[in-house]
Amino acid sequence: MIYKDSKILLEVRGLCANVSGTEILKGLDLTVRSGEIHAIMGPNGSGKSTFSKILAGHSAYEVTGGTVMFEGQNLLELAPEERARAGVFLAFQYPIEIPGVGNSQFLRLTYNTVQTHRGKEELDPLEFDDYVREKMKLLEMSPDFLERSVNEGFSGGEKKRNEILQMAMLDPRLAILDETDSGLDIDALRIVANGVNQLANKDNAIVLVTHYQRLLNYIVPDYVHVMEAGRIIKTGGKELAFELESRGYDWVGVEHKATARATA
Amino acid sequence: MSATLQNLVNQPYKHGFVTSIESDVAPKGLNEDTIRMISAKKKEPEWLLEFRLKSYEAWLKMEEPAWPNVHYPKIDFQAISYYAAPKQKPKLKSMDEVDPELLRTFEKLGVPLHERMALAGVAVDVIFDSVSVATTYKHKLAEVGIIFCSMSEAVLDHPELVKKYLGTVIPPSDNFYAALNSAVFTDGSFCYIPKGVKCPMDLSTYFRINTEESGQFERTMIIAEEGSSVSYLEGCTAPAFSSNQLHAAVVELVALDNADIKYSTVQNWYAGDENGVGGIYNFVTKRGLAKGVNSRISWTQVETGSAITWKYPSCVLLGDNSVGEFYSVAVTNHYQQADTGTKMIHIGKNTRSTIVSKGISAGHSNNSYRGLVKIAPSATGARNYSQCDSMLVGHQSGAHTFPYIQVANNSSQVEHEASTSKIGEDQLFYFAQRGINAEAAVSMIINGFCKDVFQQLPMEFAVEATALLSFKLEGSVG
Ligand SMILES: Nc1ncnc2c1ncn2[C@@H]1O[C@H](COP(=O)(O)OP(=O)(O)OP(=O)(O)O)[C@@H](O)[C@H]1O
Ligand SMILES: [Mg+2]
Numbered sequence: 001m002i003y004k005d006s007k008i009l010l011e012v013r014g015l016c017a018n019v020s021g022t023e024i025l026k027g028l029d030l031t032v033r034s035g036e037i038h039a040i041m042g043p044n045g046s047g048k049s050t051f052s053k054i055l056a057g058h059s060a061y062e063v064t065g066g067t068v069m070f071e072g073q074n075l076l077e078l079a080p081e082e083r084a085r086a087g088v089f090l091a092f093q094y095p096i097e098i099p100g101v102g103n104s105q106f107l108r109l110t111y112n113t114v115q116t117h118r119g120k121e122e123l124d125p126l127e128f129d130d131y132v133r134e135k136m137k138l139l140e141m142s143p144d145f146l147e148r149s150v151n152e153g154f155s156g157g158e159k160k161r162n163e164i165l166q167m168a169m170l171d172p173r174l175a176i177l178d179e180t181d182s183g184l185d186i187d188a189l190r191i192v193a194n195g196v197n198q199l200a201n202k203d204n205a206i207v208l209v210t211h212y213q214r215l216l217n218y219i220v221p222d223y224v225h226v227m228e229a230g231r232i233i234k235t236g237g238k239e240l241a242f243e244l245e246s247r248g249y250d251w252v253g254v255e256h257k258a259t260a261r262a263t264a
Numbered sequence: 265m266s267a268t269l270q271n272l273v274n275q276p277y278k279h280g281f282v283t284s285i286e287s288d289v290a291p292k293g294l295n296e297d298t299i300r301m302i303s304a305k306k307k308e309p310e311w312l313l314e315f316r317l318k319s320y321e322a323w324l325k326m327e328e329p330a331w332p333n334v335h336y337p338k339i340d341f342q343a344i345s346y347y348a349a350p351k352q353k354p355k356l357k358s359m360d361e362v363d364p365e366l367l368r369t370f371e372k373l374g375v376p377l378h379e380r381m382a383l384a385g386v387a388v389d390v391i392f393d394s395v396s397v398a399t400t401y402k403h404k405l406a407e408v409g410i411i412f413c414s415m416s417e418a419v420l421d422h423p424e425l426v427k428k429y430l431g432t433v434i435p436p437s438d439n440f441y442a443a444l445n446s447a448v449f450t451d452g453s454f455c456y457i458p459k460g461v462k463c464p465m466d467l468s469t470y471f472r473i474n475t476e477e478s479g480q481f482e483r484t485m486i487i488a489e490e491g492s493s494v495s496y497l498e499g500c501t502a503p504a505f506s507s508n509q510l511h512a513a514v515v516e517l518v519a520l521d522n523a524d525i526k527y528s529t530v531q532n533w534y535a536g537d538e539n540g541v542g543g544i545y546n547f548v549t550k551r552g553l554a555k556g557v558n559s560r561i562s563w564t565q566v567e568t569g570s571a572i573t574w575k576y577p578s579c580v581l582l583g584d585n586s587v588g589e590f591y592s593v594a595v596t597n598h599y600q601q602a603d604t605g606t607k608m609i610h611i612g613k614n615t616r617s618t619i620v621s622k623g624i625s626a627g628h629s630n631n632s633y634r635g636l637v638k639i640a641p642s643a644t645g646a647r648n649y650s651q652c653d654s655m656l657v658g659h660q661s662g663a664h665t666f667p668y669i670q671v672a673n674n675s676s677q678v679e680h681e682a683s684t685s686k687i688g689e690d691q692l693f694y695f696a697q698r699g700i701n702a703e704a705a706v707s708m709i710i711n712g713f714c715k716d717v718f719q720q721l722p723m724e725f726a727v728e729a730t731a732l733l734s735f736k737l738e739g740s741v742g
Contacts, residue, residue: 053693056693056697057696057697058693059689059693060689079696079701080693080696080697081695081696081697081699081700081701083697084696084697084698084699085699089697090697092694092697095694096688096690096691096694098691098694098709098712099685099712099713100709100712100713100715101708101709101712102712105708106698106708109700109704109708110695110698110699110700113698113699113700113704114698114699117699149712166698170698170699
């Protein structure tokens with residue numbers, strides 16, 4: 001929701017980045033204030049996941065220009081784990097499997113690490129078990145997932161739910177959900193969206209990366225951005241998503257080029 | 265590899281210091297006279313000298329094995345000193361009498377003896393450069409008839425037992441290094457558990473090589489009589505020397521009817537530096553004979569040190585229904601090489617064996633699992649389950665699996681599972697994205713990977729092993 005006078009959480013200016021020598025982001029601008037929900041849409045390969053991972057600090061991407069400020073500090077100076085502790089959360093498009101590492105053990109370590117960083121009490125295994133089961137109810141997840149290895153053998157949709165479970169546990173300031181909706185069945189989509197809505201409040205912000213308007217019926221965005229070739233080329237309200245759904249992306253690029261020419 | 269991770273792997277060896285206790289070192293070289301000298305120094309009976317000389321004769325005719333997947337310059341066996349005993353005062357009755365310098369050494373190793381014993385109730389037979397300098401808890405054990413002493417003492421005080429079993433599980437001619445050990449062994453531990461006795465505490469030995477260029481040739485023997493049981497812990501550390509040192513130990517276990525021997529090792533010999541200079545050559549022969557019906561021999565090893573490890577703790581399952589187990593974690597980093605595994609020889613009916621091997625290779629190291637499961641025609645109804653998992657850390661290390669399976673009857677069952685995985689950058693990024701730094705992530709992944717083995721270790725050892733692994737590997741990924 002857009003609140004009057006709310007603080008800027010994330011401010012990205014002219015972000016450029018390379019991976020293996022190829023330029024992927026080419027001057028990306030984005031401002032996110034607390035309380036807001038943003039959707040980023042755009043064709044395959046336009047750089048949405050790249051942008052998400054750069055915000056989270058993935059070392060494979062080299063930032064070659066621009067700035068990223070998060071709550072007034074230079075996000076690019078922080079190590080990935082420091083960003084996470086500061087409240088940046090990324091729900092991965094493809095959550096990785098970690099065989100041998102118990103999900104509950106992993107969840108407790110991440111929860112306690114972040115809590116400690118916030119000057120809060122850690123939970124012992126029993127307390128944590130109660131806590132996490134409560135959160136799992138929100139997402140209608142079976143407690144059986146606690147006994148398994150992190151994401152190992154989880155179905156696509158189960159992995160996505162496990163991501164949102166972590167979001168619910170860690171209570172981030174800025175949550176970036178990279179195609180959390182893809183791979184979810186109709187019921188799961190509703191449940192996960194419901195969970196996300198319950199987590200959204202006036203002090204945090206959510207950036208949804210998605211290809212489908214469908215998700216935005218459940219989680220209603222304040223802004224919809226179109227990304228193409230490493231840049232945000234159009235920003236609108238939630239209606240823009242409907243327009244994209246019916247017309248595709250081509251016209252946005254055409255329009256963008258026309259305005260670029262006109263202002264040149 | 266990222267810089268932080270590099271630093272983490274490149275932790276200097278914590279135990280690399282030389283204790284300045286005066287050593288009584290034999291001149292370098294090996295011939296019959298050296299052997300006579302060792303035997304005389306130890307006031308051994310004639311039969312043992314003969315055993316040594318025969319072994320030496322056999323050794324002369326043998327070749328160093330070339331089949332292991334390890335590479336090193338040829339060892340000059342004449343450049344090694346075969347005997348090094350700390351110049352020690354007469355026999356010690358309590359720990360208070362032990363050279364304070366020696367105690368300090370153990371403290372630096374993180375093994376404050378008395379504390380450790382008090383805390384864990386462990387009897388520690390300290391091996392310091394081949395000669396046992398202190399044996400503790402001996403009296404308490406003696407009350408239930410358990411003999412736990414150094415091999416030298418056993419030779420003098422219980423010659424009939426030593427003579428009965430020495431070389432029966434691993435004959436001197438078994439292999440090149442076993443023959444060498446049989447010729448020149450200086451000391452080791454000896455345990456005898458009488459009929460029906462459950463050893464009331466874990467027995468523990470800390471081995472340590474302290475003199476530069478002295479080979480270490482221990483000989484350890486554990487005999488568990490009918491219905492007895494014992495858990496034995498072996499820990500090893502050696503200081504850093506730039507030259508390579510040879511360690512060729514022999515361990516023989518015998519379990520009679522319904523007896524149970526559990527042998528756990530945490531091996532952290534000096535591994536050489538990050539360029540592969542120095543480090544111990546660890547060429548060890550360990551074998552247990554499950555001689556009686558329903559007997560059980562279980563090996564658990566956590567191998568983290570040594571420049572080269574060549575080691576196959578094995579079980580000969582002779583008694584009907586006997587059980588053999590091998591649980592292993594082998595970690596290599598930098599230029600370390602390990603070729604390790606086990607042999608399970610099924611002879612008795614309905615014998616069962618389990619092999620769980622976890623190899624972790626980081627840096628430029630090479631880690632091979634080599635295992636033999638052999639089921640004789642007599643071993644009807646035998647079963648084996650093997651699981652060999654490798655984990656690669658970084659891009660330059662190697663993992664190899666060489667399983668050999670020979671089944672000579674059709675009522676037996678052999679199952680083999682293998683997997684290779686990798687600690688990847690993306691896994692670490694996932695942890696980092698959830699606030700967990702690389703060290704904690706690596707240690708969690710590795711502990712998860714090794715948990716089937718760690719849970720076999722006695723509590724104190726499991727804690728130590730976990731810490732040791734994290735210490736060895738932290739930062740080798742990224
Ligand atoms: N590690 C890499 N090496 C080489 N190219 C890469 C790498 N990572 C991303 N790219 C390239 O960068 C471009 C942007 O990829 P990215 O994953 O950010 O796209 P996306 O917008 O998330 O697409 P999708 O909608 O398909 O998820 C693609 O052309 C991709 O091939
Ligand atoms: Mg993507």
